[in-house]
Amino acid sequence: MTLRGGAWRPVEFPARPTLLVHPEEGPVLFDTGYADAFTEATRPVPERFYRWLTPMRLPPGLDAASQCRSLGIEPAEVRHVVLSHFHADHVAGLNDFPAARIHCARAGLADATRGGRWRSVCAGVLRGLLPADIASRARFFEERPRVALPSDARPFTEGADVLGDGSLLAVELPGHCPGHWGLLVADARRGLNFLVADATWSVEAVRTNTPPPALTTGFLGSTRRYRATLGALHVLHVRNPDLVLTPYHGADDVPARPAGAVA
Template structure:
């Protein structure tokens, strides 16, 4: 199996009450980093898992009703923090990115997509359908900003559902199968239902031989996975489905409990953020 170098990048942050992400947390506002991953494949070169925030997010949320997204989850993005602006530190330009793996189409995960015009876009067919559904208010209520999707996304999309399914093996139980994105077993997309339609994670074998499981918003924190504590029903019902979300979180908890060597990596976790200043 091919091994990849993985770098966790912080691309801005948002704030909202902590209790919205974990039902036993308080009402005080908390800051949630928007994390993406730069994945350097030994043959295919640099790829991304999500993009975090980008200046395009602010343009997309200028009009109403899209501005409601910015009001409900205030966003901070410092100069140079967008993923495209961080790439030169690793020796790459946005044009070098060969693929972006889109976990789902919420604005905090795809805001930078248009900065990578040469990239294939691996995504779920069900996720892309959310961008293309009618009704701006309905899309915003689901956390989707259609303006962030590249105009040629239909031509560049490669769907998880169409890739060959491979068995994950006993070390990843209770997860059983993943979609082999490159055909070499190095990047395996795994369906993680509940947060929203078309929500998937990504398994990567790192150059240090450890397995990293990028789980996007299947949990907002590593602590929620360890403790098996979901968000309140209000949050999960607003964006997705409460039952499947809690089943997915419990499956991640069981994976962590039986195989803590797997690096389970949520996209908004402060614990994971400490990795953004070092390379894996």
């Protein structure tokens, strides 16, 4: 279901939110990963079907809020959360960061709050995970200044300047679901890091330009747009193999150390 031509067997998909430390804005999260709130949100039907389809295993201390505390960062100190999209495995910890502005796509939030509960579950969304005040806290990529991306990022050419200083550039990566974006980070230690969220589920798929089956991409979003985005990531990798690509779920490319302070 995740790689065309792959085997029919269960696989582990690590959920990997990324903590960035901005020199002025402090801690910034890219997605929030799983949290105990996922279990609560999936107790009733139809939401329980989400848990049956993608069971969560979350050992104590591995949710994003606990990991922040282990680094000496209280969740209330996190001033910014950047969301790639609104699937439950990316936003389950959102309520643990009550003081953060929520940077996201307007199109993504609109789609996540459209229709009834069955429609939301089929779209990979659990509305119970969204903060009650998300409308007032949200800052939309579509409304941020557009800036040219570094030549190292071609064929991607334009991004949304999330914080207004060029350090975090949101890049639209369409196809996985409505309002799906990645984040290009100018990391002080590791250079450019392209956090591509679910535009691919492994770096190997980018290297070989191998998409998931159409059944999967068509159910979640648009197969045509997903494959175009994957093809662009493949071109980027061929042009600039030293640029770090970080899928949200990829287990084959875990960085040697966490992303550090952004430039």
